[in-house]
Amino acid sequence: MKLTTKGRYAVTAMLDLALHANDKPISLADISARQDISLSYLEQLFSKLRRQGLVDSVRGPGGGYRLSRECGDIHVAAVIDAVNESVDATGCQGANGCQGGETCLTHHLWSDLSEQIHGFLTSITLADLVARRDVQRVALSQVQRSAEPSPLHFVS
Amino acid sequence: MKLTTKGRYAVTAMLDLALHANDKPISLADISARQDISLSYLEQLFSKLRRQGLVDSVRGPGGGYRLSRECGDIHVAAVIDAVNESVDATGCQGANGCQGGETCLTHHLWSDLSEQIHGFLTSITLADLVARRDVQRVALSQVQRSAEPSPLHFVS
DNA sequence: TAAAGTCCGAGTAATTTAGTCAAGTATTAG
DNA sequence: CTAATACTTGACTAAATTACTCGGACTTTA
Numbered sequence: 001m002k003l004t005t006k007g008r009y010a011v012t013a014m015l016d017l018a019l020h021a022n023d024k025p026i027s028l029a030d031i032s033a034r035q036d037i038s039l040s041y042l043e044q045l046f047s048k049l050r051r052q053g054l055v056d057s058v059r060g061p062g063g064g065y066r067l068s069r070e071c072g073d074i075h076v077a078a079v080i081d082a083v084n085e086s087v088d089a090t091g092c093q094g095a096n097g098c099q100g101g102e103t104c105l106t107h108h109l110w111s112d113l114s115e116q117i118h119g120f121l122t123s124i125t126l127a128d129l130v131a132r133r134d135v136q137r138v139a140l141s142q143v144q145r146s147a148e149p150s151p152l153h154f155v156s
Numbered sequence: 157m158k159l160t161t162k163g164r165y166a167v168t169a170m171l172d173l174a175l176h177a178n179d180k181p182i183s184l185a186d187i188s189a190r191q192d193i194s195l196s197y198l199e200q201l202f203s204k205l206r207r208q209g210l211v212d213s214v215r216g217p218g219g220g221y222r223l224s225r226e227c228g229d230i231h232v233a234a235v236i237d238a239v240n241e242s243v244d245a246t247g248c249q250g251a252n253g254c255q256g257g258e259t260c261l262t263h264h265l266w267s268d269l270s271e272q273i274h275g276f277l278t279s280i281t282l283a284d285l286v287a288r289r290d291v292q293r294v295a296l297s298q299v300q301r302s303a304e305p306s307p308l309h310f311v312s
Numbered sequence: 313t314a315a316a317g318t319c320c321g322a323g324t325a326a327t328t329t330a331g332t333c334a335a336g337t338a339t340t341a342g
Numbered sequence: 343c344t345a346a347t348a349c350t351t352g353a354c355t356a357a358a359t360t361a362c363t364c365g366g367a368c369t370t371t372a
Binding site for chain 1: 157158159160164167168232266268269270272273276277280285288
């Protein structure tokens, strides 16, 4: 489990996707403009998100991406893991003198700690984030142009 | 809140300190040998840990470091924050068009998320980690030379 | 006074992050 | 059919961070 700005970009982009979910897919150019993330960087991220089955892509004009499932079924941990790819535990891979040695102290401790954080982030879904009031307030300014009524209902 | 191998090194070193806590301070050379972390890198990390008041140093021969407080009073979050230093929130600092704009979506979301993770790691102390059975088993081989009885009691 | 240790700063290789560029391929509007 | 749109892929690059080295201080104990 790694927690860097890369994962933050991915979560932000996925949240943008969840907020603007209509019938139409969302183009990366739209997300790039709204969230101020470089288009090419988004391409890299979504390439991984698609390979992990978190989003579906629609090619051609009017195409773009949409969430593969309901946002309540997409966990934050899955998004972060998707873009961080290297899921190879914590460095020591059994081989070099790790058995009962000093390195395992690190290994067990950290893998357990990051497992707990992972579990924590697994308990949060995109739907939970959408439901947050702060997000909704900001999102209001972003959907003001939207023709169809937003799926959000703003809790006071 | 950032979660990288740097913080892992720091937590590991602090845990080593907690496990080998006698009356004598522990030298970085010992930690370097036991945990296989470069001595000079440890010096950098402990320089920050000392400036944050997490450890006390004793100079001269026979010197070294010891925890500044009981390990039950040292939170994992504090250790990680100490070595990561830049606690400047999440990039956007109010100034450039952040007011109600698009960037704030990222800002609020992520700062809240990392605040929750921070809270989670604050709830874990070095004492909690020491108490873990996995750690104790591995630690056994490391304290076998210790003259005095280890403060650990091994739960079956 | 000599050895063992902490301190401190500069410098550096490797890795990761973030981004660019350039070419593809697929699809739909017209 | 054609052209515009947009995804897809890969290689490449600049900047930042990580991990580490080196050389030299300073401090204290034996």
